[in-house]
Every structure is written in C-alpha cells, then in structure tokens.
Amino acid sequence: MRILVIDDSPDDREAIRRNLRRTTELDVSEVVEAESAEQGLECLKADSFDCVLLDFSMPGASGLDLIQELHMRHPDLPMVMITGSGNERVAVDALKGGAADYVSKSEISTALLAKTIGEALDAKRQETEALRSASVDELTGLPNRRAFNERLDYLAHRAERHDIAFGIAFMDLDGLKSVNDTHGHEAGDELLRQAAARLAGCLRKSDLLARIGGDEFVAILEDLERGEPAVPQTAVDRFVTAIDGAPFDLGGIRVSAGISAGLALYPCDARSCAELLRLADEAMYRIKSARKRTIKGAGVADG
Secondary structure (H helix, E strand, C coil): CEEEEECCCHHHHHHHHHHHHHCCCCCCCEEEEECCHHHHHHHHHHCCCCEEEEECCCCCCCHHHHHHHHHHHCCCCCEEEEECCCCHHHHHHHHHHCCCEEEEHHHCCHHHHHHHHHHHHHHHHHHHHHHHHHHECCCCCCECHHHHHHHHHHHHHHHHHCCCCEEEEEEEEECHHHHHHHHCHHHHHHHHHHHHHHHHCCCCCCCEEEECCCCEEEEEECCCCCCCCHHHHHHHHHHHHHHHCCCEEECCEEECCEEEEEEEEECCCCCCHHHHHHHHHHHHHHHHHHHHHHHHHCCCCCC
C-alpha cells in the first residue's frame, strides 16, 4: 500500500509516518510526503496512491478545498482528514466534501490509523461500486451524462473562485445509422465501443470523455491557458484523426466511420456551462453539415 500524507508540518508528517511504519494491520510499502496542497496535487498527477491523509489547516488551499478537488479528480481514492482542531463542524464538512473519515492529531496512534485507513478503504470500495453503476455508460465503460454533468457543475463552481480556462469538445459519430441498418445493432454497438476506446486514447490525464447519447460523445478539456486555443484544437484534431484515420473491424466486417467535433472554450467563448455546451453543439452541427455536403459532392452515399 502506498499512502500520501499532505501536511505543512514536518513534525506531524514524521509522526504519521512512524505510526504507519509500525502498523501490522496494513501492508504499507511506501509513505510519500507533501508539504502543501499544490505539492500533493503534483504527487497525484505523477503517481498513484491507495489512500491520502491530509491536514485540515494548510497555507493556501485548505484541506476542505483539497478534499473537494481530489474527490472530483480521483473519485476512487480514499481520503482521511487529519486536524488539530477537533472541531465537529470540520468533521461534518470533511465528510460532506468526500473524506471517508476524520481523525484528530491529538488522538493519532498506530492502531487508530490502521483502523481508520482500513475502514476508509472498505467504504470507498463499496461507494465506488455503487457510483460506478450509476455513473458509467454500460456499453462503452465511459462516464455517462450524469457523471459528465457532475464534472461540469464542479468546474462551474471552481471557476467562480479561480481564474481557470477549460473547453468542451462536442462530438457526433458519423456512420452509426448506416452500420445499424446494414449490419445490425450488435455491429453498431461494437462500433461505439471501438470508437470510445480510440477517443479515450487521445485524452490527457486531466481530461474527461463521456458518452451522453446514442452516438454523441463529449470531452471536457481542463487546465488550459486562457486565450490559447492551440491545445484544445490539437485535442479535437486527435479525436478526428483517431476515428477517420483507419477502418473499424467489427467481427470480420470492415467499416469506415467519421466524427464531427465542435469546440467551445471558457471563458473566451462563454461565461456559463450552459452557454458553453450550446456553442460547442452548434459548432459540431456546422461541421457535420459541411462534412455531409463534402461527401455528397464527392458522389459518396451518406451514412
């Protein structure tokens, strides 16, 4: 087990490390320390952990802010809030924000840490399974519309507090109806699964791809530089190339497909998520219409 400890106090981090090394109930192979919320986020970007212990009170972002951030970015990661305040209100807020449990620094012991982390792991496994069934598209394994809306709501609230930029790529798979009509819906389902896998392979770690309708996919492109459209446009180009670039093998049936993708950026194009979605959708339909005209002009049957 690899555990990340985020605490601005070297003494507190060392005390936690000592207690974790002593435990026999948990198989702790490594304890990684971070002295700030920002450093903790960088650790999580670079590596994976089985559990995070984080201090409530730190310079910059608070532990509660960090819990909400981690809960959205790493929903499967168990988190335990550790604080010296012993404030019941803090405990309630930590649990509401996504923490699995709460421990006061004055009460920390080897046995308590082992018990708390073990219970946090068990609770997170049960929660993850329940959320997965409610938030995952069964056909493709991608996040579904519900999960997409939750991430978008999170970004909207985060945007109110921080100077951030993000983009929406709204995509429509071209050719699904033709495959369904010609080869049957099982072939169409396989096309959707393969298309989803290709699109997912184009993502950065910070991005999210969801299937929100029959042949509709949407990607949230986070951590963008304001006023710089090159990165999101490059992502859209990758999506198009992934689908247009090679035929699909549907159990011995080879078919070609395409994808129409419209892009909209926050805050350059819109100042609300609803407006952002509308603009991305409209951009996608303009591109889809242009693709259809090109196909018909070339004398190819439109599917």
